[in-house]
Amino acid sequence: MAFRSSTRWRFRQPSVIPGFGLALGVTLAWLTLIVLIPLSGLIWRSTSLGWSSFMSLVLDERTVNALTISFGTAFIAAVVNLFFGVVLAWVLVRYRFPGKRVIDAMVDLPFALPTAVAGIALTALYAPNGWIGSLLEPLGIKIAFTPAGIVVALVFVGLPFVVRTVQPVMEEIDKEVEEAAATLGANRFQTISRVLLPGLLPAGLTGFALAFARGVGEYGSVIFIAGNLPYVSEIAPLLIIIRLEEFNYPAATAIATVMLFLSFIMLLVINSIQAWSRRRYSNGA
Numbered sequence: 001m002a003f004r005s006s007t008r009w010r011f012r013q014p015s016v017i018p019g020f021g022l023a024l025g026v027t028l029a030w031l032t033l034i035v036l037i038p039l040s041g042l043i044w045r046s047t048s049l050g051w052s053s054f055m056s057l058v059l060d061e062r063t064v065n066a067l068t069i070s071f072g073t074a075f076i077a078a079v080v081n082l083f084f085g086v087v088l089a090w091v092l093v094r095y096r097f098p099g100k101r102v103i104d105a106m107v108d109l110p111f112a113l114p115t116a117v118a119g120i121a122l123t124a125l126y127a128p129n130g131w132i133g134s135l136l137e138p139l140g141i142k143i144a145f146t147p148a149g150i151v152v153a154l155v156f157v158g159l160p161f162v163v164r165t166v167q168p169v170m171e172e173i174d175k176e177v178e179e180a181a182a183t184l185g186a187n188r189f190q191t192i193s194r195v196l197l198p199g200l201l202p203a204g205l206t207g208f209a210l211a212f213a214r215g216v217g218e219y220g221s222v223i224f225i226a227g228n229l230p231y232v233s234e235i236a237p238l239l240i241i242i243r244l245e246e247f248n249y250p251a252a253t254a255i256a257t258v259m260l261f262l263s264f265i266m267l268l269v270i271n272s273i274q275a276w277s278r279r280r281y282s283n284g285a
Helices: 002-008 020-047 051-058 061-094 100-106 115-126 133-139 147-172 175-183 188-217 220-226 236-245 249-284
Strands: none
Touching (some): 020 249, 051 249, 061 249, 115 147, 115 220, 147 188, 147 220, 188 249, 220 236, 236 249
């Protein structure tokens, strides 16, 4: 029994392929050098400010407003991308139509397109004198230079994350599963809600998390269409740049630390929900 208990907790290699120890060491060293050390330096710099100074910088009205706009617009854009990304992935997987390959390739366009080019293009379209903005202006709808313009830019850059995450999982779902559900008396809504969506939920949450994370830190495509008006359409990354240009390094450090903390908390919650949904679906299956 003693031997069994000792071997039960022994560290086991997950693969028979040799070189696991070396690969793990290189991975941890690389992550420490690229990720942990810079983030640790940021946290260490913020702790040197002192709690009272740190809170006074964080609770500044302009800082709070910029953080609210950044995280709020990123969340809204991620929700929009989650819905339309699943619909687009469904169309690409389940239907055949002329130009399908072209549309499939266009999904990846935001990955290859420079963010500044995307921002200029969106501003040209949604500005009051743009093609779309000129049509919305008589209706009293203003997109450019408002938080709505930020949402449009984040939807543009975040859509591929959802589509490319959900699409492979959707391709693995056999059509026979849908036909079996229909044979057992399920209507279309029940088939989608009880058969398809539970299997897509973990992948959808992953795409949502990726789109949200990209939206929080997006800069190039936003600054053009946002207008960068303080207390109106100013995002937190731009405010960090402004503080650095003012040589106000403590304020820039404080804003960056808050963004890091809030992003980590939200991604931790999303990943926890994703793991829970994956366990629930696997146990149900």
